[in-house]
Amino acid sequence: MDLDAYFRRIGTDAAGAPSLATLTRLIERHQAxxxxxxxxxxxxxxxALDLDALQRKMLLGRRGGYCFEQNTLFMAVLSxxxxxxxxxxxxxxxxxxxxxxxARTHxxxxxxxxxxxxxxxxxFGAFSPPYPLRLEVSVSDGGGGDASHRFVTAPHGELLMQARSFDGWTDGYLIMPSHPLPIDYEMGNWWTATYPNAMLRKNLLVSRAVADGGRLTLFNRRLTLRRPLDGAPQxxxxxxxNEIAAVLAEDFNLDVAPQDLDAIMERPGLLSPSAA
Structure with missing residues (x-):
């Protein structure tokens, strides 16, 4: 792991000794x-999920990724x-x-x-916790009524992560008690990328953290700014x-190759009004 390249990419100095405060700062900069x-x-x-490919894409190539890419890279950083x-x-x-x-695809x-x-x-895109979240039911370090994420108990005893929006709590994902191996992530990654009805196979989804705890998200051609406790999203x-290309480059700082933008624009329904 090229930590110097990582710190340059996220715009911060080298981290200090492992601590909750340092971890929170890294999460904030990474998501932004x-x-x-x-x-x-x-x-x-x-x-690709190998570390060399992830670093070429995300640190040197001015691109992002989805859960398997983001968290594989971040796990190497933290380790x-x-x-x-x-x-x-x-x-x-x-x-x-x-x-x-x-399925277990997160x-x-x-x-x-x-x-x-x-x-x-x-x-986890727009619903990623912006800080470390205690792996316990109804416990958060987010500050009481200002907490943006929490855990509740699911029907079969798993932990269900929920994210808070202006109109209440939204289910995120169930944390499983299993201990996944790298091959489990390879399988989930392949299924997410190839299964015809997988949500990320059919829709464009781009999201990053912005100031004051907000998230800027592009779903197909709907651009949304959400702040968890500040009323309805914009x-x-x-x-x-042209507008999609400009938003990807300017609002998300992504370097998308012209041929990749062509492939995105060819997706069925992308230019029709976004789904609710």
Whole structure:
């Protein structure tokens, strides 16, 4: 792991000794500068998860990635910095009816500091926790009524991560008690990138953290600015390729190759009004 390149990319000095405060700062800078994005899958490619490929893409190539890419890279960073970090896996519940089962296609991280376990996730797009979240029911370091994320108990005893929006709490994903291996992430990554009905195979999704705890998100051609506790989100529809290209470059600081932008624009329904 080229830590110097990583710190240059996220715009901060080298981290100090492992601590909750340092970890929080790294999460904040990572989410602000390395956007969640699924451009690879829309171009018909399966993202590579080896560390060399991730560093070329995300640190040198001015690109982002989705959960398997983001959290694999961040796990390598934290490991090299001396954190006790492990991989977790989850079942995504955002936008999924209660009766529908989902696969283990989300990667998150568990970090132990001073004997306490924390969820760390820089790869869940608009609903990524902006700080370490205690891996316990109804416990958050977000500050009481200002907390933006929490855990509740699911019907079968798992931990369900929820994110707070202006109109209440939204389900994020179930944390599974299993201990995933790298091959489990390879399988989830391949399925997410190739299954025809996978959400990230059919829709453009780009998101990064902005000032004051907000998130800027592009879903197909709907650009949304959300601040968890500040009322309804601000939204606008992008009209054409030029506007989409400008937003990707200027608002998300992504260097998208022209041929990749062509592939995105060819996706069925991208230029039709965004789904609610």
């Amino acid at each position: 500068t390395l956007p969640f994005e699924n451009i690879e899958t829309l171009c018909g490619r399966v993202p 090299d910095l001396g954190y006790a970090v492990r991989g977790l896996e989850g079942r995504v519940r955002t936008g999924v009816p209660a009766e529908v089962s989902t 990667m998150a991280l568990g970090v132990t500091i001073a004997g306490k376990d924390w969820l760390v996730d820089v790869g 939204e606008r529809e992008l009209r054409d390729r």
